[in-house]
Amino acid sequence: xxxxxxxxxxxxxxxxxxxxxxxxxxxxxxxxxxxxxxxxxxxxxxxxxxxxxxxxxxxxxxxxxxxxxxxxxxxxxxxxxxxxxxxxxxxxxxxxxxxxxxxxxxxxxxxxxxxxxxxxxxxxxxxxxxxxxxxxxxxxxxxxxxxxxxxxxxxxxxxxxxxxxxxxxxxxxxxxxxxxxxxxxxxxxxxxxxxxxxxxxxxxxxxxxxxxxxxxxxxxxxxxxxxxxxxxxxxxxxxxxxxxxxxxxxxxxxxxxxxxxxxxxxxxxxxxxxxxxxxxxxxxxxxxxxxxxxxxxxxxxxxxxxxxxxxxxxxxxxxxxxxxxxxxxxxxxxxxxxxxxxxxxxxxxxxxxxxxxxxxxxxxxxxxxxxxxxxxxxxxxxxxxxxxxxxxxxxxxxxxxxxxxxxxxxxxxxxxxxxxxxxxxxxxxxxxxxxxxxxxxxxxxxxxxxxxxxxxxxxxxxxxxxxxxxxxxxxxxxxxxxxxxxxxxxxxxxxxxxxxxxxxxxxxxxxxxxxxxxxxxxxxxxxxxxxxxxxxxxxxxxxxxxxxxxxxxxxxxxxxxxxxxxxxxxxxxxxxxxxxxxxxxxxxxxxxxxxxxxxxxxxxxxxxxxxxxxxxxxxxxxxxxxxxxxxxxxxxxxxxxxxxxxxxxxxxxxxxxxxxxxxxxxxxxxxxxxxxxxxxxxxxxxxxxxxxxxxxxxxxxxxxxxxxxxxxxxxxxxxxxxxxxxxxxxxxxxxxxxxxxxxxxxxxxxxxxxxxxxxxxxxxxxxxxxxxxxxxxxx
Amino acid sequence: xxxxxxxxxxxxxxxxxxxxxxxxxxxxxxxxxxxxxxxxxxxxxxxxxxxxxxxxxxxxxxxxxxxxxxxxxxxxxxxxxxxxxxxxxxxxxxxxxxxxxxxxxxxxxxxxxxxxxxxxxxxxxxxxxxxxxxxxxxxxxxxxxxxxxxxxxxxxxxxxxx
Numbered sequence: 001x002x003x004x005x006x007x008x009x010x011x012x013x014x015x016x017x018x019x020x021x022x023x024x025x026x027x028x029x030x031x032x033x034x035x036x037x038x039x040x041x042x043x044x045x046x047x048x049x050x051x052x053x054x055x056x057x058x059x060x061x062x063x064x065x066x067x068x069x070x071x072x073x074x075x076x077x078x079x080x081x082x083x084x085x086x087x088x089x090x091x092x093x094x095x096x097x098x099x100x101x102x103x104x105x106x107x108x109x110x111x112x113x114x115x116x117x118x119x120x121x122x123x124x125x126x127x128x129x130x131x132x133x134x135x136x137x138x139x140x141x142x143x144x145x146x147x148x149x150x151x152x153x154x155x156x157x158x159x160x161x162x163x164x165x166x167x168x169x170x171x172x173x174x175x176x177x178x179x180x181x182x183x184x185x186x187x188x189x190x191x192x193x194x195x196x197x198x199x200x201x202x203x204x205x206x207x208x209x210x211x212x213x214x215x216x217x218x219x220x221x222x223x224x225x226x227x228x229x230x231x232x233x234x235x236x237x238x239x240x241x242x243x244x245x246x247x248x249x250x251x252x253x254x255x256x257x258x259x260x261x262x263x264x265x266x267x268x269x270x271x272x273x274x275x276x277x278x279x280x281x282x283x284x285x286x287x288x289x290x291x292x293x294x295x296x297x298x299x300x301x302x303x304x305x306x307x308x309x310x311x312x313x314x315x316x317x318x319x320x321x322x323x324x325x326x327x328x329x330x331x332x333x334x335x336x337x338x339x340x341x342x343x344x345x346x347x348x349x350x351x352x353x354x355x356x357x358x359x360x361x362x363x364x365x366x367x368x369x370x371x372x373x374x375x376x377x378x379x380x381x382x383x384x385x386x387x388x389x390x391x392x393x394x395x396x397x398x399x400x401x402x403x404x405x406x407x408x409x410x411x412x413x414x415x416x417x418x419x420x421x422x423x424x425x426x427x428x429x430x431x432x433x434x435x436x437x438x439x440x441x442x443x444x445x446x447x448x449x450x451x452x453x454x455x456x457x458x459x460x461x462x463x464x465x466x467x468x469x470x471x472x473x474x475x476x477x478x479x480x481x482x483x484x485x486x487x488x489x490x491x492x493x494x495x496x497x498x499x500x501x502x503x504x505x506x507x508x509x510x511x512x513x514x515x516x517x518x519x520x521x522x523x524x525x526x527x528x529x530x531x532x533x534x535x536x537x538x539x540x541x542x543x544x545x546x547x548x549x550x551x552x553x554x555x556x557x558x559x560x561x562x563x564x565x566x567x568x569x570x571x572x573x574x575x576x577x578x579x580x581x582x583x584x585x586x587x588x589x590x591x592x593x594x595x596x597x598x599x600x601x602x603x604x605x606x607x608x609x610x611x612x613x614x615x616x617x618x619x620x621x622x623x624x625x626x627x628x629x630x631x632x633x634x635x636x637x638x639x640x641x642x643x644x645x646x647x648x649x650x651x652x653x654x655x656x657x658x659x660x661x662x663x664x665x666x667x668x669x670x671x672x673x674x675x676x677x678x679x680x681x682x683x684x685x686x687x688x689x690x691x692x693x694x695x696x697x698x699x700x701x702x703x704x705x706x707x708x709x710x711x712x713x714x715x716x717x718x719x720x721x722x723x724x725x726x727x728x729x730x731x732x733x734x735x736x737x738x739x740x741x742x743x744x745x746x747x748x749x750x751x752x753x754x755x756x757x758x759x760x761x762x763x764x765x766x767x768x769x770x771x772x773x774x775x776x777x778x779x
Numbered sequence: 780x781x782x783x784x785x786x787x788x789x790x791x792x793x794x795x796x797x798x799x800x801x802x803x804x805x806x807x808x809x810x811x812x813x814x815x816x817x818x819x820x821x822x823x824x825x826x827x828x829x830x831x832x833x834x835x836x837x838x839x840x841x842x843x844x845x846x847x848x849x850x851x852x853x854x855x856x857x858x859x860x861x862x863x864x865x866x867x868x869x870x871x872x873x874x875x876x877x878x879x880x881x882x883x884x885x886x887x888x889x890x891x892x893x894x895x896x897x898x899x900x901x902x903x904x905x906x907x908x909x910x911x912x913x914x915x916x917x918x919x920x921x922x923x924x925x926x927x928x929x930x931x932x933x934x935x936x937x938x939x940x941x
Contacts, residue, residue, distance in 0.1 A: 034878060034881075043809075043815040440904055662922075665922070669919030672919055673920070701914050701916065704907040
């Protein structure tokens with residue numbers, strides 16, 4: 001891990017300071033987070049604030065015949081009742097297509113769709129008011145089968161039809177065949193982001209009446225502002241957003257949830273309004289990971305070299321478009337995984353149904369593709385008589401290889417190194433149940449159900465490629481302002497801090513570039529240009545790039561100032577530790593002294609290189625950059641009870657450069673926990689369009705007992721395209737950890753002939769293990 | 780909405796006035812007493828974000844009615860730092876990288892104090908079992924376990940404040 005820039009002339013180097021790039025300084029918000037004083041959006045109060053609450057559809061598909069709010073108005077303490085008729089601006093919003101109504105007015109399209117909102121003096125009064133609203137529905141046949149949406153056998157549930165996007169990719173010779181052919185159909189369940197900090201907001205109307213200030217936990221302040229202002233019928237400068245403390249995001253805060261409703265109520269009342277979802281409402285109020293059905297057929301040579309991949313993706317986007325078209329793009333363009341593939345024929349559909357809307361979740365389409373391609377790689381290994389590592393190494397992608405989109409991978413692509421370094425990590429040295437035969441270490445844990453004699457261990461692999469940043473021609477940028485005065489830096493940006501630690505590395509960048517120790521972070525709000533979204537593993541690269549560029553511009557002004565004072569050329573100055581030094585002479589001035597009485601203030605927009613849309617054959621340089629990772633899972637399985645205990649995850653991740661190693665480890669372990677959740681625990685269950693497990697008793701999240709130790713190696717090969725050499729690290733950990741765990745379960749369940757169990761859906765449920773018996777690997 | 784009672788929180792009496800009897804201890808702490816460290820995330824005792832001590836027992840404050848805590852000694856995270864300094868557990872969480880979004884942190888800090896007061900040198904499996912009632916969605920728990928172990932070692936060797 002390199003740290004400060006190397007001086008061009010030999011001299012005594014300043015000691016490495018704790019707060020610079022490559023170190024792991026304390027989070028600037030850390031003390032407030034451990035002493036309980038950090039203000040999450042649910043902690044925000046305002047004098048005289050009313051509470052808001054939302055009435056939601058109980059039906060997956062119905063026509064609204066009438067809405068009678070008169071009884072709600074009669075309840076003491078009720079201040080406001082609003083419906084679609086009270087939306088002064090645009091009736092709909094959405095991240096890509098604006099197809100989602102602020103309130104349903106004619107038709108409801110999913111269970112949980114907002115129909116009305118109330119404001120009152122107490123949450124309990126709100127609850128009673130919602131119960132008093134009388135909505136008459138005429139139920140319609142719900143569209144619940146994505147295949148029916150594709151086939152057009154169900155009437156359109158939106159005026160523009162049920163298919164959000166169809167994308168085809170054709171590469172090379174579509175008729176190419178291989179000596180070995182393996183195929184399978186894979187299913188991915190609907191996962192919830194399950195951030196702990198529930199949706200909450202505080203809207204404060206301007207005293208003059210016109211505008212509103214919204215304090216909100218979100219991933220992208222400026223995108224929210226645009227959508228909110230349009231619905232409120234206000235110019236954007238009358239809507240100011242301030243980041244409320246964010247209790248996790250993982251994609252679920254990229255779409256609008258309660259933002260517009262809270263502002264509408266506050267503007268209607270002329271006083272502050274708080275809204276807060278409970279857990280059940282949160283499951284209805286934000287988008288989820290797309291459930292998917294993916295068919296893949298791999299053709300390979302007899303010794304396992306991939307010749308062609310055919311695939312068909314069906315993503316259920318639920319009732320509204322959200323980011324479905326971008327999720328589909330990611331899914332189909334990652335069909336091949338981190339492997340060379342000269343020929344491909346891929347078709348993908350993202351469709352609307354009357355299920356819960358789906359959109360962004362960590363991994364964004366690549367999670368689904370990866371479960372399919374990694375399951376296929378294991379089938380290919382079996383068919384070719386090779387082991388899982390061997391088959392992957394046989395096909396690894398390298399920098400300069402073309403993807404099935406024709407795009408050449410220009411990113412550093414250390415796939416082979418990720419695999420080899422993962423393989424070099426030690427396997428657990430303890431037997432099943434541990435040396436002390438502790439039942440807590442067995443599948444079933446505290447239930448003490450498994451008999452150690454029946455438990456079998458398996459090892460599995462998963463390797464992945466993930467695009468970084470936004471794709472397909474999106475003009476993606478981030479803005480940062482750097483102010484240096486009297487030896488102190490103030491940074492201002494609108495980058496949503498959601499827990500990942502951008503606030504920490506922003507200070508590290510400034511300390512490294514400017515040679516200061518004191519860095520203040522201004523409030524995160526819309527008082528500066530957009531930072532883009534905290535998603536797509538993009539903020540270290542994009543906002544890190546913006547902070548870096550703003551600090552470098554300020555440094556140029558500083559050098560010009562010092563050079564002017566001392567009759568030097570600014571180009572011969574540089575920062576060494578906390579001093580400005582002359583590389584050709586003896587001058588050494590502390591930055592604090594050099595900036596006394598001076599103010600240097602620069603604002604910079606950072607942009608990544610442009611991308612383009614795919615053409616009709618799915619060809620084009622649609623992605624910016626890529627990161628890679630390998631995972632190896634060790635699991636213990638009780639085949640009779642269908643219970644799994646994940647024993648260890650080993651991983652080597654391509655991080656470019658670890659700006660803050662402790663934060664990187666935190667992203668790796670946290671991402672793997674979510675990958676484990678999808679592998680064996682987490683699924684939103686819907687029956688007839690109704691969610692059956694909208695709570696943490698029935699939607700199972702990994703606890704400390706479910707999460708195994710992680711052994712990790714950071715593969716640091718700085719990417720020359722990245723402003724700081726650093727790649728985003730948030731998404732890769734949750735992508736191939738899932739197929740690695742499932743592969744390990746299959747391995748543990750090999751039959752007497754050594755054939756692995758073809759588990760083809762995630763999460764793997766106890767019945768999938770205990771009741772399905774052994775089937776042929778090609779089944 | 781006209782209940783009046785007194786809660787003893789962090790060594791002081793707090794009057795609760797005009798309350799609705801159905802409010803949980805979590806709601807009363809947060810909305811009526813302005814003690815916001817305890818968080819609500821599941822409201823059914825599954826996630827531990829609202830953990831506080833009631834007469835020395837670790838409880839989910841979302842599962843206790845405020846009025847049922849009358850006459851009991853309640854301790855929240857705010858009560859740990861009344862002297863203005865972080866406890867060894869808080870400092871370890873900070874330094875070990877156990878904090879990301881921080882929403883689970885107050886509950887986990889209460890649970891960790893409770894664990895280490897009862898079991899000064901827990902094994903890794905004991906830590907996992909004892910803290911399995913506190914869900915963290917960001918960290919994957921590795922750095923949290925590290926923080927707990929660091930405190931246990933420091934207390935044993937006298938390297939940190941007890």
